[in-house]
Amino acid sequence: MCEIIVPVVTVFDENEKPDFEQNKKVIDFLVEGGVDGILVLGSTGEFTVLDYEDKLQFAKDYYDYTNGRVDLYFGSNCPSFEDTLNLSNEAIKIGYKGVMVVGPYYYGTDDEKMTIYYDKLAKNVDGNIYIYNFPDRSGYSISPEAYRKLVLDNKNIVGLKDSVMEPLHTNRLCRATENLGTKIYSGYDDQFLYNLSTGGSGCIGALSNLVPDIWSDLVKSTREKDFDRMFKLSGLIHKLMPLYDLDSNFAHLFKRLMAVRGVDISSKSTFPYDQLDEKVFEKGKKLLEKVIEEYQELK
Incomplete structure (x- = not known):
């Protein structure tokens, strides 16, 4: 089974608090678009600006409005371990x-500390945990051996998002946990087919x-093994990848x-990433419109 889970954007008001009426528009757009799941407050959701109470209220509002229309996952990271644990539960x-958690960051870490962190979290969270491996942000990439140990020792560590430039790392994770039932997802869109071919989940x-x-x-x-269409659609995703590099905060x-x-929402983002050169926007708009046009021609 392969899936696409959306690490969803968060629509903010002028005070950098979630504007839930506008976030409803995003939810409807994604559900109508047929996605398999939504990850709330991941990196794309700019989780770092929100305090504990903001995150908890947003989690409640999001779940209530979605009303079972799509699977929901939650990014429960907080500055402190205790808050991360409590918010996860x-x-x-x-x-x-399930909840998705990136490991300790800012201070240097290693497999030993990473294993201690996730092991304690797993043994105190009453539900599924997905590890978020994002070395460009955390400064450390979890090893296949450490991930295998965590999966073997904790039945509720059920998956991992691997946001790495070198997809061979994903392959090694899949090989280390083969037949253990864990789900491993690519964090970059253009690695989707590679992810599946190496045993990943999407x-x-x-x-x-x-x-x-x-x-x-x-x-x-x-899923339907329509390979001709699959490769054409994958090609469109690859054409959109330059959008990530047009601005320092692509959200x-x-x-x-x-x-x-057609999703009329505020583009307000967290300071100081709330500025955008109009030339950059126009370049992105032109690229997106071209790909949408090509997609329409496939139908």
Whole structure:
């Protein structure tokens, strides 16, 4: 089974608090686009600006409005371990399918500390945990051996999002946990087919905010073994990858580009990443429109 899970953008008001009425528009767009799941407050969701109470309230509101229309996962990271643990359990109580947690960051770490962190978290969370491996942000990449040990020791560590530039790392994770039932997702959209070929479960990629229809079509074509369409759709995803590099915080650009898809939301992002050169926006808009046009021609 392959899946596309959306690490969803968060729509903020002028005070950098979630504007839930506008976030409803995003939810409806993604659900109607046919995605398999939504990850709330991942990196694309700019979780770092929100305090504990903001996150908890947002988790409740999001779950209530979604109303079982799609699987929900929650990014429960907080500055302190205790808050991460408590928020993880709160999200599980609300009904989230699992929580996704990036390991300790800022201070240097290693396999030993990473294993201690996730092991303690798993033994105190009453639900499924997905590890978020993102070395560009955490400064450390979990080893296949450490991940295997964590999976063997904790039945509720059920998956991992691997946001790495070198997909061979994903392959090594899959080989280390073969037949253990864990789900490993690519964190970059263009690694989707590689992920599946190496035994992974799909993708948790941010381009699905913009093109949930293309992404759900790609997943459907893959499941149905329609290889000709699968490769064409994958090619469209690859053409969109330059959008990530147009600005230092692509979430702000993506929110503006969602208007191109008919989702009328504020593009407000966290300071100081709430600025965008109009030339950058126009370049992104032109690229997105070209890919949408090509997609329409496939239908």
